[in-house]
Amino acid sequence: AQSVTQPDIHITVSEGASLELRCNYSYGATPYLFWYVQSPGQGLQLLLKYFSGDTLVQGIKGFEAEFKRSQSSFNLRKPSVHWSDAAEYFCAVARPLNRDDKIIFGKGTRLHILP
Amino acid sequence: EAQVTQNPRYLITVTGKKLTVTCSQNMNHEYMSWYRQDPGLGLRQIYYSMNVEVTDKGDVPEGYKVSRKEKRNFPLILESPSPNQTSLYFCASSPRGTDQPQHFGDGTRLSIL
Numbered sequence: 001a002q003s004v005t006q007p008d009i010h011i012t013v014s015e016g017a018s019l020e021l022r023c024n025y026s027y028g029a030t031p032y033l034f035w036y037v038q039s040p041g042q043g044l045q046l047l048l049k050y051f052s053g054d055t056l057v058q059g060i061k062g063f064e065a066e067f068k069r070s071q072s073s074f075n076l077r078k079p080s081v082h083w084s085d086a087a088e089y090f091c092a093v094a095r096p097l098n099r100d101d102k103i104i105f106g107k108g109t110r111l112h113i114l115p
Numbered sequence: 116e117a118q119v120t121q122n123p124r125y126l127i128t129v130t131g132k133k134l135t136v137t138c139s140q141n142m143n144h145e146y147m148s149w150y151r152q153d154p155g156l157g158l159r160q161i162y163y164s165m166n167v168e169v170t171d172k173g174d175v176p177e178g179y180k181v182s183r184k185e186k187r188n189f190p191l192i193l194e195s196p197s198p199n200q201t202s203l204y205f206c207a208s209s210p211r212g213t214d215q216p217q218h219f220g221d222g223t224r225l226s227i228l
Contacts, residue, residue, distance in 0.1 A: 009155075032213060034216060036217075043119075043205060043219035043220055043221045044158075044205070044207075044217070044219045046216040046217070049216055051214065090157060090158065092158075094213030095213075096213070100171065101146070101163060101165055101171065101212050101213050102160055102163065102173055102213070103148070103160055103163075103213050103217065104160075104174075105150075105157045105158040105159070105160075106157055107155060107156060107157035108158075
């Protein structure tokens, strides 16, 4: 069973508009949660992470994400996107109470920016 | 500079010809892993290693081997490559394990004809 779902394969927003990318997970406890960004032809770069504590976490490049336990979600937001934000975004989950040390990635959301 | 280095970056080869993709990190990280990235499927973990001489299967280990003889190196071996292993491969490392962010290499694009 898939542990991480990113429902939107592609999202298009205008430059300057706000952005929200969705991520849902299935796990009985609080997982370790990550958002990564992949620019074309490059590896993945960490945007932010959540392990515990304050459910609103700040990341690099003006991104933030909110952990909502009741909805099993960890959505990524940015108040105003820039053309350079066009990339693919991946949500990832690690499950600390499982016996394995696997990391599960979502299938990704590709963000397109309209000028 | 802290980095994860993969070689080669690009490789075109033929079915059945053994190949190795090397991965090296200079951060003294204990956890290393390999992923493959395919369109529409995201990243899927192939193998991971918590430390020297400790390796475990990820979600898609079939057709791959790994070894961890030294902390810094984690090569991915395709003993008999097949066309369905054509993909973009990433190596990653983290200081201790899955509770820490992964540092990714720049990727290796493999084409198996």
